Amino acid sequence: MPTILLIEDEFTFAEALRYNLEREGYLVLHASDGIHGLDLARRELPNLIVLDIMLPRLDGFSICRILRQESDVPIMMLTARQDEVDRIAGLELGADDYIGKPFSLGEFLARVRAILRRSERQPRHTGRELLEAGVIKVDPSSRRAWRDSDELTLPQKEFDLLTCLIRHHGIVLSRDLLLDHVWGSDFVGDSRTVDVHIRWLREKIEYDPARPRYIQTVRGIGYRFEAPADA
Numbered sequence: 001m002p003t004i005l006l007i008e009d010e011f012t013f014a015e016a017l018r019y020n021l022e023r024e025g026y027l028v029l030h031a032s033d034g035i036h037g038l039d040l041a042r043r044e045l046p047n048l049i050v051l052d053i054m055l056p057r058l059d060g061f062s063i064c065r066i067l068r069q070e071s072d073v074p075i076m077m078l079t080a081r082q083d084e085v086d087r088i089a090g091l092e093l094g095a096d097d098y099i100g101k102p103f104s105l106g107e108f109l110a111r112v113r114a115i116l117r118r119s120e121r122q123p124r125h126t127g128r129e130l131l132e133a134g135v136i137k138v139d140p141s142s143r144r145a146w147r148d149s150d151e152l153t154l155p156q157k158e159f160d161l162l163t164c165l166i167r168h169h170g171i172v173l174s175r176d177l178l179l180d181h182v183w184g185s186d187f188v189g190d191s192r193t194v195d196v197h198i199r200w201l202r203e204k205i206e207y208d209p210a211r212p213r214y215i216q217t218v219r220g221i222g223y224r225f226e227a228p229a230d231a
């Protein structure tokens with residue numbers, strides 16, 4: 001059964017779409033902010049992504065651009081009905097289709113069926129995911145990581161932390177978000193846990209941990225993973 005990832009922050013609207021898609025027999029995943037949506041898209045490999053533009057934390061255009069560098073998952077963007085600019089921008093970024101809000105559910109479901117039919121006929125990338133930035137490589141499925149050709153020995157949390165950082169490279173991630181992703185939202189502790197693990201991780205991946213080049217501290221917010229330009 002096809003899985004559809006819905007990235008939409010208006011709760012009642014998202015619930016209505018979810019209800020109708022589930023009635024059609026699709027499995028529906030829902031994210032109400034951009035970072036969570038991007039994360040689900042990468043982790044769950046849905047058959048279709050229905051993507052709103054205005055979203056908290058990371059907008060739909062950015063998500064579309066990032067995903068297009070990594071996969072050919074079909075993307076349907078939700079735009080304001082009259083907004084030609086949004087539609088053109090979305091298609092230029094590689095969205096497969098767009099639908100203007102407000103729209104009828106009948107039209108929406110017909111578009112969903114059409115996109116899924118089209119993509120079924122095309123071969124999809126199913127190769128295992130290898131995350132790479134500079135000399136750092138991470139293979140989430142086998143839980144292995146390398147610096148150059150040297151395999152790194154990372155405890156579970158440090159591995160999860162590195163995976164989360166490299167997946168979202170170039171984006172500032174707050175300590176709270178990292179806590180949520182790596183330790184889970186029910187973790188009892190504070191953000192210093194993140195700082196401690198970042199220090200340990202730097203000792204393993206940075207050539208000079210005192211002057212980190214991969215894991216940048218963003219003062220007052222959190223961390224950003226960046227491959228140095230000369231790496």
Ligand code: CA
Nearest residue numbers: 009052054055
């Ligand atoms: Ca929105």
